[in-house]
Amino acid sequence: xxxxxxxxxxxxxxxxxxxxxxxxxxxxxxxxxxxxxxxxxxxxxxxxxxxxxxxxxxxxxxxxxxxxxxxxxxxxxxxxxxxxxxxxxxxxxxxxxxxxxxxxxxxxxxxxxxxxxxxxxxxxxxxxxxxxxxxxxxxxxxxxxxxxxxxxxxxxxxxxxxxxxxxxxxxxxxxxxxxxxxxxxxxxxxxxxxxxxxxxxxxxxxxxxxx
Numbered sequence: 001x002x003x004x005x006x007x008x009x010x011x012x013x014x015x016x017x018x019x020x021x022x023x024x025x026x027x028x029x030x031x032x033x034x035x036x037x038x039x040x041x042x043x044x045x046x047x048x049x050x051x052x053x054x055x056x057x058x059x060x061x062x063x064x065x066x067x068x069x070x071x072x073x074x075x076x077x078x079x080x081x082x083x084x085x086x087x088x089x090x091x092x093x094x095x096x097x098x099x100x101x102x103x104x105x106x107x108x109x110x111x112x113x114x115x116x117x118x119x120x121x122x123x124x125x126x127x128x129x130x131x132x133x134x135x136x137x138x139x140x141x142x143x144x145x146x147x148x149x150x151x152x153x154x155x156x157x158x159x160x161x162x163x164x165x166x167x168x169x170x171x172x173x174x175x176x177x178x179x180x181x182x183x184x185x186x187x188x189x190x191x192x193x194x195x196x197x198x199x200x201x202x203x204x205x206x207x208x209x210x211x
Contacts, residue, residue: 018042019049020066023059028103031111035059060112067104068121074099075128079135086139090179092132093153097171102153109208122209126202141184145199152178 022042026033035056039046053059078092096102114122133146156178159171 015044015048016052019044019052019059020063024063024104027060027063027111028107031107057112060108061115061118064104064108064112064114065118065121067101068118068125070099071096071101071125072121072128074101075125075132078132079128085135086183089132089136089139093149093175093179094172096153097156097175098168100157102150102157105150105208106154106157110210114209122206139184140182143194143199144182147200147202147205150205151200152182 019038019042023038026037026041030037035049035053036046038059039049042049053062074092074095077095078088081088081091083091129146129149133149156171156175159174160167161170
């Protein structure tokens with residue numbers, strides 16, 4: 001059982017959580033926003049924010065590091081899921097919609113320089129993606145590759161209507177439709193139609209993170 005934090009350290013942890021929540025909201029809405037907008041939304045002084053994060057770039061790295069950690073966690077859960085592979089795959093994508101990690105990719109790619117640790121975590125996430133794809137491939141319609149997953153999730157996370165609850169509801173609605181389209185059973189009579197254009201390459205996806 002983890003040891004409880006002291007009063008001062010617990011307060012610092014709560015403050016950090018508030019800052020990161022504010023930063024996520026601010027920078028997903030506007031990646032070019034100044035760090036002062038984060039302090040204002042979090043309700044803290046700019047000096048207090050700078051004591052925790054020395055620059056906007058450091059704050060962006062932290063957001064993406066946390067997002068990658070959550071993505072890796074959900075991927076490992078999916079691989080440990082012993083249900084039928086297609087069921088586990090669907091649950092995995094729905095969990096990622098709830099985690100909203102792809103909003104960070106969509107909005108923050110190319111806005112800062114990733115650290116070696118971030119590249120290492122990204123490589124781990126890619127390995128897990130490949131394992132999930134390999135396990136699910138026989139259920140997918142022909143032509144779908146592992147790189148399609150991230151782009152599909154980015155399309156889903158671009159949906160924003162009403163409040164957070166309504167947005168989440170609609171994202172799950174369209175993910176459900178997307179999953180049906182991805183499944184081999186959704187092929188048209190006579191076989192699946194050929195997908196237009198080649199799928200995204202790993203280089204294309206990775207190069208977006210090179211500031």
